[in-house]
Amino acid sequence: MTGPAYRFGIEEEFFLADAATRGTPGQGVQGFHAAAKALLPAAERELLQSQIEIATPPATTPAEACSGLSALRRGLAEIGRAHGILVFGAGTHPGAAWDAQSPTDGARYDGILDAVRMIGRRTLVSGMHVHVEVARPDDRVDLMNRLLPFLPALLALSVSSPFWEGRDTGLAGYRLSVFGEMPRTGLPDPFASTAEFERFVSVMKAAGAIEDASFLWWHLRPSIRYPTLELRIADSCTRVEDAVAIASLYRCLVRAAERRPDLNAALDGVARAVIRENLWRAQRDGVRAALIDPGAGRAVPFGEAIEEILSLVAEDAAALGCEDALDDARRIARDGTSADRQRAAYAAAGRSDGSGIAAVVDALARETEGRAA
Numbered sequence: 001m002t003g004p005a006y007r008f009g010i011e012e013e014f015f016l017a018d019a020a021t022r023g024t025p026g027q028g029v030q031g032f033h034a035a036a037k038a039l040l041p042a043a044e045r046e047l048l049q050s051q052i053e054i055a056t057p058p059a060t061t062p063a064e065a066c067s068g069l070s071a072l073r074r075g076l077a078e079i080g081r082a083h084g085i086l087v088f089g090a091g092t093h094p095g096a097a098w099d100a101q102s103p104t105d106g107a108r109y110d111g112i113l114d115a116v117r118m119i120g121r122r123t124l125v126s127g128m129h130v131h132v133e134v135a136r137p138d139d140r141v142d143l144m145n146r147l148l149p150f151l152p153a154l155l156a157l158s159v160s161s162p163f164w165e166g167r168d169t170g171l172a173g174y175r176l177s178v179f180g181e182m183p184r185t186g187l188p189d190p191f192a193s194t195a196e197f198e199r200f201v202s203v204m205k206a207a208g209a210i211e212d213a214s215f216l217w218w219h220l221r222p223s224i225r226y227p228t229l230e231l232r233i234a235d236s237c238t239r240v241e242d243a244v245a246i247a248s249l250y251r252c253l254v255r256a257a258e259r260r261p262d263l264n265a266a267l268d269g270v271a272r273a274v275i276r277e278n279l280w281r282a283q284r285d286g287v288r289a290a291l292i293d294p295g296a297g298r299a300v301p302f303g304e305a306i307e308e309i310l311s312l313v314a315e316d317a318a319a320l321g322c323e324d325a326l327d328d329a330r331r332i333a334r335d336g337t338s339a340d341r342q343r344a345a346y347a348a349a350g351r352s353d354g355s356g357i358a359a360v361v362d363a364l365a366r367e368t369e370g371r372a373a
Helices: 028-039 062-082 105-115 137-158 175-179 194-206 240-259 269-288 302-312 314-320 322-333 338-349 354-367
Strands: 008-018 044-045 051-057 084-086 127-134 221-222 228-235 290-293 299-300
Touching: 008 028, 008 062, 008 240, 008 354, 028 044, 028 062, 028 084, 044 062, 044 084, 044 322, 051 137, 062 084, 062 240, 062 354, 084 137, 084 354, 127 240, 137 194, 137 221, 137 228, 137 240, 137 269, 137 290, 137 302, 137 322, 175 269, 228 299, 240 302, 240 322, 269 290, 269 338, 290 302, 299 302, 302 314, 302 322, 314 322
Parallel strands: none
Antiparallel strands: 008 051, 008 084, 008 127, 044 051, 127 228, 221 228, 290 299
């Protein structure tokens, strides 16, 4: 391969549930975390004890990323079975109560909870983060600005959080509403240059507001650990194929933005306001949303919007070997998201005595591991 490889890595946050109650895990959670740490070096603790995170090493092909994620997911599922725990990917836990969660011990987690207080305890949400290595790391702030219009489509493909504390929220992606209570979330501010962004970080650090730029929890941000631009808007994906499809589309968009410096080069206040409206539409309706095209002055069905994006990155998909993965993005747009399947599982099980939510958790665990229904 000639030119930049645009290596990418995927981080996935998963929920843990008691296999018997499908709610917050009990005593088995400590043994689960100990076993995960011993057997899976790529697994890490998260803010709450009922969560765990995995991360792939840098990959250069969708198949490589898919293989790595699949192996990690199967490993977590096997450890879970030994400790009476289900592991699943979703933006929110369908049935658990936020005030029944226990935080994870650790200086960083203690510091976050001390700073954000009850809001931190309420963040019973899980997301997927995608790192894409860029050719010129000093250009990441410019790329961040110009990639913002694509965030609603990436969110819509990922939505997996229709339930909260046993209730159907009416939204396909409730996770953003919960996480939006945290400070320094949402769209990044429109920094005019890398120097301006770095000055903002310096001011925040000097004032004691943040320890470093990793405490900027925006939908999209430059990584401080890697020469990457990190996508953070996606819900945790239930199916591994969906995770790889979204990551691959984002990777192609990064390449397209580097290849075409004119792309979204003049975003103004109107454009940012439309992005926010489209984020709401994606959060509410997922791939059933109609997204506003500011150039055309109308809302277009999501299928039309995603085809326009896929056409834009066709050259990049060919160069990076992502055509099949992007076909999976078409599949999600056509067949539906995890949120759609969760509602179908709930309806099929019935609504009495909690059986609907239990069926949703069981289905999520099967799909996360890659087992058939």
